[in-house]
Amino acid sequence: MSASESGGKKAPQFSSFKIAPVVEKVDECCCDGGCETPAPVAETPATGSRYSWVVNGMDCAACARKVETAVRQVSGVSQVQVVFATEKLLVDASGDVRLQVENAVASAGYSLRTEDAPPAPAPSRLQENLPLILLIIMMAVSWGLEQFNHPLGNIAFIATTLVGLYPIARQALRLMQTGSWFAIETLMSVAAIGALFIGATAEAAMVLLLFLIGERLEGWAASRARQGVSALMALKPDTAIRLRDGERKTVAQSALRPGDVIEVAAGGRLPADGKLLSPFASFDESALTGESVPVERNAGDNVAAGATSVDRLVQLEVISEPGDSAIDRILRLIEEAEEKRAPIERFIDHFSRIYTPAIMAVALLVAIVPPLFFAAAWLPWIYKGLTMLLIGCPCALVISTPAAITSGLAAAARRGALIKGGAALEQLGRIRHVAFDKTGTLTVGKPRVTAIVTTADIAENDLLALAAAVEQGSSHPLAQAIVQEAQQRQLVLPQATDQRALAGSGIEAEVNGGRVLICAAGKYPAGDDEERIQALESAGQTVVLVSRDSALLGILAMRDTLRDDAREAVAALHQLGVQGVILTGDNPRAAAAIAGELGLDFRAGLLPADKVTAVTALNASAPLAMVGDGINDAPAMKASTIGIAMGSGTDVALETADAALTHNRLTGLAQMISLARATHANIRQNIAIALGLKAIFLVTTLLGITGLWLAVLADTGATVLVTANALRLLRQKA
Template sequence: MLSDVQPEESSATDLQLGEARSVFRVDGMDCGECARTVQRVMGKLSGVREVAVSFNTTKMTVVHNASLETIQKTVSDVGYRATVLETTLQDPDVPVATGGEAAEPGFWEKHKRTVLTTVSGLFLGVGLITEFAGGSESAAIVCYLIAILTGGFYAARAGYFALKSFTLDMNFLMTVAAIGAAAIGEWSEGATVVFLFSVGNWLQASTMERTRRSIRSLIGFAPKEALVRRNGQEQTVSVDHLQIGDLILVRPGERIPMDGRVEAGSSTVNQAPVTGESIPVLKQMGDEVFAGTLNETGGLEVIVTKKVQDSTLSRMIYLVEEAQEQKAPSQQFVDRFATYYTPIVVVLAILIAVLPPLFTGDPFSDWIYRALALLVIACPCALVISTPVAIVAAIGNAAKRGVLIKGGAYLELMGQIRAVAFDKTGTLTQGKPVVVLVEPFDGVDQEQLLTVAASIEARSEHPLARAVLLLGEQKGIRALPVQQFQAVAGKGAQGHLDGALYRIGKPSWFEELGYDGTDRLKTVLSVQHEQGHTVMLVADEQQIIGLIAVADTVRPDSADTIAKLKQAGTAHTVMLTGDHARIAKSIAKQVGIDEYHGDLLPEQKLARITELKQRHHLVAMVGDGINDSPALAASDIGIAMGGAGTDIALETADIVLMSDDISKLPFTVRLSRKALRLIKQNIWFSLLVKLAFLLLTVAGLSNLWMAVFADTGAALLVILNGMRLIKVR
C-alpha cells in the first residue's frame, strides 16, 4: 500500500467564506493505489481546496465549496462510492450535518466485484477447456476476451485514471500486461493474469475489511437516541441534540448514550467497549459513566456532562483512526523505497523489450513477453502493504481491549523498549491509604481503640483520617461526640470524649509531649517503619493506648504485571516516587521492581529518566497522566493510567490504558513486540519474493501467470501474517 496523505483537522474557523469541511466514507478501495487515485482526481476537482484520503480507515476529508453531489459523482466516476459522514460549514453557528452510518448498498453494488471476478473465472475455465480439447480457436479467444473484460474492468478503469494523473500504478501496469499478452497472441496468459489479479484484489479487500471492523465495532456501541426528561416530560431525542445538563434515563439492558454522572439509581455497568474491563463495575450516585457502555441490572438517571463529539468513546475512536494513519518508521522507509523502485523496474522492462532483440536477433515477441512479466512484478504491492496492515490490526485490537496506542511510531517504539519506569502512587499502588494494622496496648481492646480514633478523626480532613473512618464503618463502629476538638498542624489532633482527653498523631508529636515509649511500642514501630507503613499513635492523657498503621497498598496485580513484563522481554524496571525511600524500598520488594528511587522532586524524576535513557537507550514511563508530566514527556514512550476518566491522559500520553488497570501493560508490550517482528518478516519476505521473480523473469524462467500469482500471493500472505495481531490476547 502506498502512503496515504494525512488528514488535517480543520475547524469552522479555518474555513474560508462559503467553504465546508466534509468527511466521507469511500467504499470499494482495495489497495493503497486506489486511495491515491481518489486523492489525485479529487485534488483536481474545481471547488476543492484540500483533500485527504485514507485507505486504512476508508475515509476522505475534503475542504470545499463544490456541492456534495459533485464530489460524490467524481468519486463514483473513478469507481468508488462516497457516503457523507459529516459536514462542518464555514458559519460556526450552523450545526454540523451528520450522515451517520452509510446506507446499506444494494446487492449489485455490494457484490459486483465478486460477480465480475466469478464470471471472469468461468470464461477463463471454458476457454482453457475449449483450447486444450481441440475446439474452435476463435471460440476460445472469445472466452478469454470476456474473461479479460470482466476480470479487468476495475483494473482498467483505475489504471486509466492513474495514467491521467501521470502515475504508474499496479492497475495500469497490469492492464498493459494483459493487452500486451493479447497483442502477441498469448490470450490464455492474458486472461489468467487478469483473473488472478482480480481474485487477489478481491481477497485483499476482504481481508483488509476484517482489520477495519475492529474500530467500526466501537462505533456500533454508541446509541443513536436517548430517553431524556425535560420539563417533567420524557421524550426520545437524537444524541446529537443532547445538551450538557440534560437528564437521561437508562433502563436495564440498554447502552448508556452519553458520558455523564449518575444522579439517581444503582446498577452494574459493563465498560468493556471503553476500558476493556471484563468485569462489570457498580455505578451509584455521583459515579461517572461513559457512552457506549452497557447498563446491566438497574435503572439509572444520568446527568449529561459532555456533548456527543466530546464523549470518551467518540474521542477514543477519533484518536484510534488518527493513530492508524500515522506512519511508522518502517512504513516511511518502504514508501521511499517504492517511490524509486517502481520507475526503475519500468525502465528496465522497456530496455528488456527493446535492446536484446536488436543485438541478438531474437524475436521481439519473446522479450516483450519477458518485459510484460517484469511489469507485473514491478509494483511492490506486498511490500508497501506489509507495514500498514500490521499497524491497523494491532491498534484496532489494542483499542478493543482498552489500550489506546496513538500511532504506528509508538507501536514500533514500544516493541523496542528495554526499560520501564513506574510512578508509585496510583500506578503500582491503589493510591488510597488503608489501615493495615490496629495494635492496642495495656488492656485496651481493638474496638475501644478504633472508637477513640474514629471519633477524633471524624472531625479531620486528612487522607489518613479517611482510612481510619473507612475501617470503622466496615466494623460497624459508631463515632462518639467530641468536645474541644483541636487539629495540630503537621502533627495530629486531639479532643475530649466523655470528659477525657485523647490524642492521635505522629510518633514524633508524642515524643515532644513527653510520652514514654515501651519496648513493645518501639519494636512494633520499628517493624512498621521497615515495611514502609505510616504509623499513628493513640493516647489518653497519661499513656499511649495503641497504634494504627496505614499504608498505600500495592495493587493486587502489580507483582504479576512486573513478572509478565520481564517474561515479555523488558530488561529493567524502575520505580520513581516522591515518597520516603523506606516506603519505596518496601513497595519495590513486594512487586519485584529491579531499582527504586524515593524522595524525588519532579525535576529529580526527570533527571532519573535521562539517566535511564543513557543506560538503556529506550525507556517508557508509566504514570497517571496528571502528575510527573516532565518525566512522562522526557521518556521515549509516555504511558498514562485510567484514561477513560482523565482528559489530560487522552491528550498527552503516547499510550493510554483506558481502565485503571496496570495488568494491560504486559499485553501492550507483547502486542508491540509481535507487531515489530511481523512487520520485519513482511518486509523481508516481500523483498525476497520480488528479487527472486525479477531474476527468474529476466532469465526467462517465469511466465505472466506465475508472476501475478507470486505478486498477489505475496501480498495476501503479508496481509494474513499482519492480521494475526488481531488475535493477540
C-alpha cells in the same frame, strides 16, 4: 487532618522546577485598518525571528516530516521543527517568511493558524468518514456485479479505484511539488495505477480501501493523544478571585500578574504559582509531584498551579508570569521531550523512497533497452516490462506491515492492553528496562490502615471507632482511610462534637465527655512507644497518635499498599530480560519499603523535571518504558522510548502514553512486551515473503518463463501468504 499530621514532611518547593520563559512579541500593524493579526514571533539570538503556528490536518508523525520538508524549501528559513504532540510548527528565519511558509504548507495539503486564533469547527463524523464510506459501498457494489457480469464488474472496480485514487494521487502530486517525491501517497498511487494497467482492478480498489482505513484509524489515535496533552491546561481554572484594595473581583486567569493577591476556596485549584500568605494550609499536589497524601504549607512557602487546597480558604501572592506556571512548564517539558525524539517514520514510507522509483526504472528499462539497443522486438519486451511492473506492484509489501500490526493490536486489546499504533508496538518490542511510578502504579494509590497498637486499657476496635468518630466527614486521605477501616469492621461510631482542626497539630473533638486528639507522630510525646513508632516509620508507614484528655491511647499506622499482582509482574518482566526501577515523587522511606518488597532499585523525591532527567539517562543505555498514572508522569512518559499508563490513571497520563493497561493488571506489561516482540518478528517474516517472491519472479520474468497471469498469481499469492501469517498473531498465547 493536615500534612503535618502525616509525618511533618514538606514536599519539594517548585522554585527549582523552572524553565526560562519564551519571550514573544507581535509585529506592529503597518497598514491602515483591518489587516490580519500576524503570527506571534519570539526573539531568537543571531538567527533573526522565530515564528510559530498551529498545524491543522496532521494525522500521523509522518505528516510532521512532510510539513517540515515543505517549509525547508522556503528561502530564508534556517530551522524548522514540528512538535506533533501539540501540533506546533516552529520556524527560525532571517526575514519575514510568514506568507511563504503558509503557502508552502497549504501546497503540501495542510493549513496553519496562529496560536491565539480560535480553532476551526470540527467536521461531523459523517463528513470525516464520507470518502471512506463511499469507497466501501462502491467496493461492495463492484464485488456484487463481478459475481454476475464480469465486464460490468470490471468497469465498476475501475470506477471504484479512480474514486479512491483521486484524493491520494492529488496529495502525492502536492507533496512532489514541495519536495516529498516518494511519500506513501506516491507508493499507493503507483500501486493502484500499476494494478489497473495490467487489469488487476479488484486488487487496485482493495489496496486503496485498506490504505484509507489505516489512515483513518491512525488519525483518530493521533487526535486522541493530542487531546490528552492539551488537557493539562484544564488543571488551571479559567478564572481567579483577585483581591485589590479590599475588593474581591473575578478575573481571567491570563490577567494575573506577579504580585497579585488571589483567594482560593477549600477544594479549589490554584490558577497560577503562588506564595502562601495564610498562616497554614494543606494542599493536594499529587497531580504534580506524585505525593500520595496532601502536604503542609506554611506562610511564605511556594505552591504550584494546579494544586488543590484541601481543607480551608487560602490567600496567595502570584509569583508566575502568564504562560509560565508549573502546569505550563510540564506542558513545555512534554514538547521538549517530543523534540528530542526523532519522528517515527513508518517503514513502508521510508522504503518507498528506494523501492518505488527503482521498480519503475527497472520496468521502463526492460521495456525499452532491448528494442532500442539490441534490435529486439518491441511487443515481447513491453509485455515483459508490464509483467515486471506488476511483479513490482507493492500490494503485498504495503499490506505486510499493517496486517501484522493490526493483528498484534487486536491481540493486545483482547488482553486488556491499548497500544496506540504500530510505531508504539514496534518500540515496545525493544524494551529492556521499565521505570515504574510508585503511587497508583505499583501501589493501589490509597492509604490503608496497616497496624493498630493500643498503649492503654482499650480494645483495638474501640480505639479505631474513637478515631473514626473524630475524623468522620474529613476529606483528608488518611482520615478517610481510618473511617473506611472502621466501616469495613462494621463498628458503631460514637457521637463526636465540637470538631476543630489545629493548625500544624491535628484534629480534636469531644467524644463521650472526653477531649480526643489525633495528631502526627512528633506532635505529641510518645514516651516509651517512641521506638515502636520509629520502627513503623522506617517501614514506610505514616503514623498518627490518638490521645484522650492528654493520655495516649494508641497508635494507627497507614500505608499505600502494593497491588496484588505487582510481585508477579516484576518476576515476569525479569524472565523476559527486562529490568525495573522505581521513580517516584514520594518520600524515600515509603519508596524504600515498596522497592524492598519487589527487589527493585528506586529514586525518590523526584519532581517532574527530575523524572525526565532520570528517564533520559536510563533511556540512553537501553530502550526504556515509563509506567505511570499521574499527570506528573506525562513528561517522563514522553521522554522514554514508550510511555505506558495504568487504566485507572488521569486522563492526561492515559492520552499522553503510547500504551495503556485498561484492566489495571501489571502482569499485562510482560504480555504486551512478549506480543510486541512476536509482532516485530512477524513483520520481518512478511517483508521477506513479499520481497522474496518478487525477487524470484523478477528473475523468471527476465528469462521469459513468467507471464502476466503468473505475475498476477505471484502478487496475489504473496498478499494471501502475508495476511495468513499476520493472522497467526491472533492465536498468540498470553
